């Protein structure tokens with residue numbers, strides 16, 4: 001894995017749950033609790049996509065959530081990264097042939113990183129966020145290069 005520099009010295013994450021059973025969402029919360037304590041690395045959940053660098057999405061995305069997910073994505077400032085947490089968002093998982101689903105998520109918004117599992121472990125979610133951080137640092141440098 002590459003070396004992190006200091007992308008704003010912290011990384012703010014917005015979590016959107018679309019039709020999840022809550023299993024993946026609990027693992028995201030576990031990543032923030034004292035055992036894993038992702039906040040010590042500057043990784044922090046925020047309440048608005050307008051403040052977020054990274055979007056974490058869970059669930060197989062029911063029809064009425066697709067437009068909301070697009071709006072959430074569009075509200076995030078550039079550079080930004082999207083992580084799909086769990087099998088449901090990646091492929092539909094156990095719900096793949098449900099009549100009311102419009103996922104997988106990469107058919108609705110661009111996805112950078114997939115975290116497989118039902119649910120994935122907190123270590124895998126933190127690892128995905130670090131990968132997103134590396135991507136954002138690269139994009140940030142490219143944006144700075146264009147400004148000069």
Ligand code: SF4
Nearest residue numbers: 021023086087088118
């Ligand atoms: S991947 Fe598994 S744990 Fe995660 S939302 Fe789907 S069914 Fe629930």
